[in-house]
Amino acid sequence: MNRKGVPLRASGYSEALPLDSKSRLPLLEELPWPNSPVFLDSSGKEQFSAFLTDVTNHELLASKGLASRLALMLSGPPGTGKTLLAGHLASQLGRKLYVARLDSIISSMLGDTAKNVRSIFDFVAGKHAVLFLDELDAIAKMRDDRHELGELKRVVNTVIQGLDSLDESTIVVAATNHAQILDKAIWRRFPYKIEFGHPDLDLRHALWSHFLSASEDQDQQISVLSRMSNGMSGADIEQHALAARRRSVLDSSPLDMASLGGAILNKKVDHRGDASARLSDLKRRLAHHLVNECDIAQSETARFLGVSRQAVSAYLKATTDAQ
Known part of the structure; x- marks a missing residue:
């Protein structure tokens, strides 16, 4: 059994994975269990x-x-944690994670x-593992799509047959960014x-x-970031946060x-540039965005920007005058 975060290959055991007969590339990867936490809203937590x-x-x-x-079945836009959730499922159950x-x-x-497709299902059968089918819509589109070739329609049938052939102990997690184009017969095979x-x-x-x-003393600033980042994915937030921390470490600030x-x-993250005019323009634009678009009080905006409330008023006035 895997130790957390360590695939069996790293411990000296290598399992022969199925290969594409032409390219000789592996059809599956055995991935380690993730170390990053998974974040779900209340509904997602309940269903998981x-x-x-x-x-x-x-x-x-x-x-x-x-x-x-x-x-x-996991559906939703990219960067929302679908792949990570599959890894956490395997981790909590102590099972290998195979990713197609x-x-x-x-x-x-x-x-x-x-x-x-048949090779993948034949390989995982009886292995008491978690099979993760990412971007399932790429091989399981609706069979009544007139623009698809007959071969791709046969692939959908093969996926269905593969799912039906698995024993009860095998767990299949699938993910799609385009739920609306998945074949209805595929949906019926995913009760969760x-x-x-x-x-x-x-x-x-x-x-x-x-x-x-x-x-804890940064909670108010975190609250501001939370309100102004509406529409961002979890992956976006992770990328911006880690980039900011790296710059802080490198600049010793x-x-x-x-x-x-x-x-x-x-x-984009760009913490370089020491022109005071540029910094002033940045804070002016931020003040306008936080107060007028995020409905954040001027006093809270001032604390977030590290300036006085009078400075925020001046920024807002300058923005108004410039319009």
């Missing part, structure tokens, strides 16, 4: 907990005729894609579903706090919340 409970009590439910197929590599599965040769969206306010607060390693706020506005 219910799935875990049913998995751990599968034999009892089966004895009463109440067991369901252990298949979980779509770049290897989809072949330019007619018939080879379906063959690759979690829909991911962009994190809500409370979840954004938790994400910023974690990735910035924020202290405290975390620059104004620059971090500016990075959110610009969708």
Whole structure:
């Protein structure tokens, strides 16, 4: 069994994974369990907990005729934590995590894609593992799509047959960014579903706090970041937070919340540049955004920017005059 975060290959044991017959590339990867925490909203937590409970009590439910197929569908935009959740599921259950590599599965040769799909399901059968099918929509689109070739429609049938062939102990987690194009027969084979969206306010607060390693006295600043980052994914928040911390370490300076706020506005992190005019313009734009678009009080905005309330009033006046 894997130790947390260490694949069996690292301990001297190498398992032969199925390969594409033409490219000789592996169709699956065995990934280590993740070290990063997974963040879910209240609905996601409830559904994930219910799935875990049913998995751990599968034999009892089966004895009463109440067991369901252990298949979980994750849908939602990129960067919301679908892959991470699959890793945490494997970790909590103490199972290997096999991830299908779509770049290897989809072949330019007619018939080879379906063959690759069959190889994956044949390999995981009976292994008491977690199989993660990322971007399932790439190989399981609706079969009534007139624009798709007959070969791709046969691939969908192969996926369905593969899912039906698995024993009850195998857990399948699938993810899609385009739930609306998945074949209906595929959906019916996933009785458990979690829909991911962009994190809500409370979840954004938790994400910023974690990735910035924020202290309690920074909670008010974290609250500002949470409100101004509406629409960002968890991956976006992680990227911005870690970039800000790296710059703080490299510059041997405290975390620059104004620059971090500016990075959110610009969708990029750039803490360099020492021109006072540039810094002043950044704080002016941030003051306008926080007060007028995020409905944050001027006093709270001043604390976030590290300036006086009078300075915030001046920034707002300058923005108004410039319009």
